[in-house]
Amino acid sequence: MSIILKIWIAYLLDLILGDPYWFPHPVRFIGKYITFIENKIYSLKNKKVWGGVLAFTVILSTVVLSYYIARMSEFLEIFFLYTTLATKSLGAEGIKVYKILKSGDLQKAQKELSYLVSRDTGEMDEVQVVRSTMETIAENSVDGIIAPMFYAFLGSFILIDGVSMALPLAMGYKAVNTLDSMVGYKNDKYIDFGMVSAKVDDFFNFIPARLSGLIIIPIATFLLGMGIKKPLKIFFRDRKNHSSPNSGHPEAVFAGAIGVQFGGKTKYFGKYFEKPTIGDKLxxxxxxxxxxxxxxxxxxxxxxIVLFTAFIKLV
Structure with missing residues (x-):
């Protein structure tokens, strides 16, 4: 079975199954592994160095283990490729907040949103809940979909002893992303310890974020009848209006397509920040x-997935 077919099967499985709550998702084990190592080394001096050791250990372990999983069985390879994608689960979480808001239960919507974002949600009004939900869907369209897909296709070019590196690279990316989501914060605890994890995440998202913002998402908005001119205008104007070097790229296209303005006053860890704005408030x-x-x-x-497949076929 070709690796391209395996990736397509994994994609379809994600659309059908998503990430059931009862399912022991590999990312949870990566998260527990991160916590285990962090508890052992966080108290050591020179937190930047030991934070780097954490990142290197977790990423390398994930890549090596994924290689041997792919070597063992095609079915396991497909299964684990499926777990790297989050299209259905990301959509389901967003729709869950939407349905709660439609029912009029703002407090419950705030609580549900708190599971998706790192910002403080307890004092948000309905507009802020909607904005935050939209921002996380936009940002995670890269982190949870396009980036792991990109690294799976990139890995399809590489064979080591007859084994495709599609799964190792895709799972390695998930390790990178999980590290950033757990320790990549600029707060007192992780400003030094999580520095390497945050920088590595920035590096690995650099190309996927730009491909998404410049090509993939604009085509998607065009196909949905939302146009392509306005999203691209906002992309080129506002893509750098974000503390992250990557998150602004997809957010700018989403904001331009829908005609809203992301950013503004946001509360993180008990402190308010004025985030740069992205988009025009139409x-x-x-x-x-x-x-x-x-x-x-x-x-x-x-x-x-269509564009990545077409590229592979043309090369």
Missing amino acids: KEFQCEDIKKCYKIMFMTSFVG
């Missing part, structure tokens, strides 16, 4: 805008 945020984000995200996943 209208106020509405609950239905979450569904628009949902549609863009799903179309983005489809456009991404």
